[in-house]
Amino acid sequence: MPLPFADMEEVYEALAVGIDKVGTADAPLFLAKLALMLAHELGDREAALAAIEACQADLVRDAAG
């Protein structure tokens, strides 16, 4: 059941605040832990692997150099 946009916004804001709280250096570790925990909560191996695949696309920063 996808989250409604209002809830997504709340998550977005909590993530932004969370990244600032842990600091730039620890942000990748924080986000990797988060991804693992969310996959655990999701309980769906296929969906988790598909999301990992999908999020490797359109990394604009790399594409644009």
Next chain:
Amino acid sequence: MRPAGRGEHDSLYFSYPHFEPPPRDAGATRQRHEVVIAGAGPVGLVAALTLAAHGQPCLVLERKASFNDGSRAICIARQSMHILERIGAVAPFLEKALPWTTGRSFHRGRQILEFEMPHGADEKFMPMYNLQQQYIELYLWQAAAAAPLVELRWQSELAGIEEAAEGLSLTVRDPGGSYGLDAGWLLAADGARSAVRAMRGLRLQGENHEGRYVIADLRMAHDYPTIRRAFFDPACNPGSTVLVHRQPDDIWRLDYQLEPGERAEDATREAVVREKAGAILREIGHAGDWELEWWSVYSANTLALDDYRDGRILFVGDAAHIVPIFGVRGLNNGIADAQDIGWKLARVLAGQAGAGLLDSYTPERRGATLDVFANATKSTRFMTPPSHGWRLMRDAALSLALAHDFARPFANPRQMAPYTYADSPLTAPDDPAFGGGPLPGSVAPNLRLGEGADGGGFLSDRLGPGFTGLLFGGAGPAGAPADALAALLGEIDPVFRLLRVGGEGADLEDEDGRIAARYAAAPGAFYLVRPDLHLAGRWAEADPERIAAWLADMLDLEEAS
């Protein structure tokens, strides 16, 4: 600001009129005006024309001798067009302004998404229109000059305010000297640096955000449709955001953030603006000539007065609140303020409402401003992320938005939508018998009417200048509720208009049931529309006496004089 060698009003495309102060006899007797409006900007003039549309005269005082020196606020939202239509001023706007529905977002030079603003065949006006502020002021001034109830005095500064027994004692200063006049009410529409606010010792409360922005207008033959373009992290302004808007007369608006640590004095030097504009034009692929017209600097503040009313003084528009530019709410919110206080004050002055009606002005319009703040804060964080965390999340949303619909709303600029007065003291509690349809307090949904006997047009064309009731089909064999509603509500509001929708003897045919469906209205249902097109309330079973009692109470009619 304008390029070196050009005066404040030396525009490339707009001829600024010069207005003389009013002639005045030295021995003229002291006058009384029930309503004085400080400021002849868009907000002050919409307030004046709203009062006039409701039959009340006013005096407008304007310190300057002409219109605003630059284009400033350029986006007019759909609801503002409805307001302009109701004050009889919309025609030249439709003629000149550039309508648009589409926005495009680019990230590092790549177009990542295109969005459409809500629009459909049932809307009379487009979601947004671009027009320079001085044209907005010109057209409103033309309407005001043609309105016998509006008197406008240029070069006339409100220099003093004293409270008096039956109102206010004002001092006006013009090139001929100073004079006094008496006023029943004062509308302060004198802008972000409101002199009235300062004279009353009132302060805006809220946050001054850090970001500062330059807006610059260029004239150039540039082939691109009227589409709002947002460039995130472009090569010409790394780490920042640039907006490009088209305006009439081959004028293009650039809007960009100052670099970190850059001082406003430096960023607004002509050479610096030219250099930045040139870089942006290279980014958008404009190779031809261009001329610099005008520029200014602003910051993204969210500031408002705690109370828009100070006794007999009411603050309107930027005098009451300063909102960030993203979302184009400064002008549109101010116009809505002006309409709101305009119809309410007119009704009080006409003896058709008690002064208690004015108590709803602050909760309704300040509520709208706080809603703007919430949206604008989100927009500002997206347009100009304040930290690494916000920037990383913004970039993640932009990247996901390329392929995933769920992420697109993050990049939506949250353009102006009319505020719903859900918590207003003027809004009737909702009737739970409705299974959908528009909620009380929201703007009445518009609908395109069928051709045929009614002659087509839109539902909004049929609404009266005062309150309008929509009584849905089959209102009883004898038409009893319709007659009783028309009689009882007509006693409260002399220009009350009852529209029977569908059924026998309908004022509005609804053969395919589209209107009833949009309003989720079964036969016998009744919606009451306010003069500003917001819904006052709705009742699934129209009970004329109950509705009339509610309206009389809402208008504080017992205190009317």
